[in-house]
Amino acid sequence: MSRTVIVVVDGFGIGAMPDAGVLRPGDLAADTCGHVLDRCREAFGRPLRLPVLGALGLGLVHPHPDLARRTRLPVAAGRAALGYPGADTFAGHQTMMGADFSRVTVARLAEHLDEVRRVLTDAGHQVELLDGKPLLVVDGTVLVHDNLEADPGINWNASGRLDAVGFDAVLSIARTVRTIAPVARVIAVGGHADGPLSAFVRPGDGGTVGLDTPATGFYRNGGLQVQHLGAELDHTRQLPELAARAGVPVTLVGKAADILVCETAVRRPAVDTAEVLAHTVEAARSAGDALVVANVQETDLAGHQQDAERHGRILEQVDAGLAALLSLLSEAGDRLIVTGDHGNDPTIGHAFHTREYVPVLIHRPEAAGAELLPDAASLADVGATAAAALGLDPAGLANGAEIRGAAPRAS
Template sequence: MTGRAVVVVLDGFGVGATPDVADSDAGWHTLEHVAGDAPLQLPTLASLGLHRLAPRAVEEQQLRGAYGRLAPVHPGADTYLGHQELMGGGLSRVELKLMEDVGETVRDALVAAGHRVEPLVEGQSMLLVDGVAVVHDNIEARARLNINVTATLDDIGFDELSEIGFVVRRAVNVSRVIVVGSRGYDVDDIRAHIVDRGEGQVGVDTPGLGVYTEDYQVRHLGLEFPVERQLPTRVIEAGGDVVLLGKAADVVRCTGAVRENLVPTAEVLDAAVRHLTSMEHGLIVANVQETDLAGHEQDRDRYRQVLRLVDAKLPQLLEQLGPDDVLFVTADHGNDPTSGSSRHTREYVPLLAYGAAFQPVDLGIRSTLADVAATVADLQQLAELESGESFLKEISCSST
C-alpha cells in the first residue's frame, strides 16, 4: 500500500434533506440553517469545496478540492450505521426494534446477569435497573435504530453503567446500545424528561436532561458486523496503521487499530495531526462529535463555534500531507439545529476531497457514503470492499 489517508467526519453535518424524507421534513439543511442570514467565514472548508455545496451559507474562497454530496443508504440518520457505511458497508445484520418489542428479552438478560429490574413507569416500555439506570428507546435518531442506557454518575460509576450496557448489547441486534452518564440529576429528573415520539418510541430527552456538560461520558456499543471487507481491516491486512479518534474509536470496528476516545474538537484534531506526523502509511478516521451535540441541543451558536474551530485546525492537517496523502471531510448524517427536535435529520452529507494529484471538480451526488472508503482503497491499492464505488479516476483525470 502507499500513502496516508485522513477521513474527518463532522458528526451530524448535513447539506440538505434527501428525497425520501416526508414532505414536512424537506426543508432540513444543517449547514444553511447553522449559517442563518449571514454566510459563515470558513476559509479552509470553503477552499475544499464547501461553498460550492451551499453558496449562501459559506463565503467563497479559491477552490482547491473536489466536492460533492453523499446519499445515505443506511436507514434513518444514525452515527453507527453511518460509520459502517463510510468504512465500506455490511449493514445486513441490523434489526429495527423498539423497547416494546425487545423489553422482555432485555429484562430476562439483565435478571440473568444478577440485576434488579422493574418498570421505570408502569405501562411503559422503559426499564429501571438496580434503581439507578434506565434502559429506553433512543429518541435522537430514527425509531427502532438504537437503545440507550442512561444514569446519573452521582449514583453509579461509568464502568459499572457500561456493564449494564454490555448485557443489553448482547441481548438485541439494534444498531447501537448507547451508554450515557453525567452528573447533576437523579432518577426523578430522568422520569421528568420522558418523551413519547409516537408509534411506540418512548425515551429520555437527554439534551433536555442536561447531560452534555464537562461530566458527560458516553460509550457507543455498536452491533458487530463482519468487518473483513471494510476499509480499516483492509489497511491493517496490507501492513498499514489505523488510528480511530473521537467517537470513531467506539463505532468503527478494527482489530489492531489505535483508539483515542476523545470529545473536545481541538483534542480530536490535534491527535490527528500528531498521529499523521508519525505515520508512515495507513488511515486516520477522526470523528468530530461536538457538531452533533450542538445539533441535539438545537444550539446554532455552538454549532457555528465548532465549525470555526474545525476550520482553524484543518490547515495543520493539510500542512502534514505529502504527495501521496489525501484528506476527506465528510459526515455520517445531518442534525439540523433548527428542526425543532433533538433527533438526527436524514440529509445528504458533504464530500470534500483534497490531495496533491486531485483536480477541484464537482463529483455530483454519489449513491452511498461508502464511496469514500472505496476511493481510499483504490488509492492505497487495497483489496475490494463490501460496497462503494471509487471516484479516483474522476478527480485524478478530470479538469475544471
C-alpha cells in the same frame, strides 16, 4: 508513500434526504450548512470565513451564495446519502468504514417487548412492565427502555441507579438485550439520580417511552458510567483493520477513537476542536503510508444545543485546520477527504440529528483539476475511496461500495 486523512465534521449535512420527513415532516426543510451560513451572516455581519472548504469544493455541492462556485484545487466533490437507517454518529462511522448495516433497523422497544422480555427471563432475570408502559424493570432495579436522546428507534438503553445496583449488573443486562436487539446500539448507563428512576420516565417522539436521562441527574451528580454495545459487525472487514493488516499505520482521533475498532491503532480521543485538529495534523506528518480518521464533535454538540453561531465558529476553526492539512498532503497519492456522518440543523426546532446528505470533498494532488461527482448512495463509498488510495482492495470491505474521485494506487 500514500497518506489518507478522513476528517468527519460531525453533524454537517448539506440538505435533507428525500425520506427525511418520515419521522418529522418539518425535517424536509433541514439544511445544516445553509442555515448555519445564513444565521451567522446575520449574527456576525459578515459571511463565515471558509476559504479552504470552498477550495475543496463545498460550493460545488451546496448552492449557498456565500460559498465559492469554482475551485482551482485538484478536487473531486459530491454528496452522499447516508446508507444506513436514521441519522446516527455510530452507524455513520461504521458504514463509512465498511460495515454492513443492512440488518440494522429503526425500532421502538414496544415492537420487540415480548422478545426482550423472554431473553431476559431465560437468562434468569425477574422482568415486569413499569405501570403498564412499554418499558421493562429488570430485577427491580434496572430499566430497559427507548433512548430519548437520539432519533426514535435508533438506540435502546439499560439504565440503573448505582446506589441500588452495580454497573456490572447493568452492563450484563444490556449485553443480554443486545443479543436480540435489532437497533444500532444498546447503551448501558449507570449514575446517581435525584430520585427513583420511575419518576423520570416520559413519552418521547415517535411513540417511544423511556427515561429522561438528563432529568435524572445522572449527568450532573458525578460517577456516570456508560458503555455502548454496537450491533454485531465484522470489524476485520472495515477500513482501519484492512489498513492495519497491510502494514499501514492507523490513527483514530476524537470521537473516532471511541467508536471505531482497530487493535493496533494509535488513539487520540478528544472533544475540543483545536485538540482534535492538532492531533490530526501531527498524525498526517507521517513519513510513510498512513491512515488517519478524525471526528470533529463540537459541530454536532452545537447542533444539539441549537446554537448556529457556535456551529459557525467551529466550522471556521475546522477550515483553518484543513489549511494545515492541505499543506502537508501535497504528494501524488495523498488524499484529504472531508465529509459528515449525518445532519444536525441547529435551526430546525429540535435537538435531534437530521437525516441529510453530507459533502464528500476529496483533495487529489496529482489530478488535473476539479471534478463534480454524482450522488453516492452511501457513506460506504468514502471507505472504498480511501482503501483504493492506500493501495488496498475495496472488495475487502463488508458492505460493498464504489471508488469516487480516486483511482487505485499503482503497485
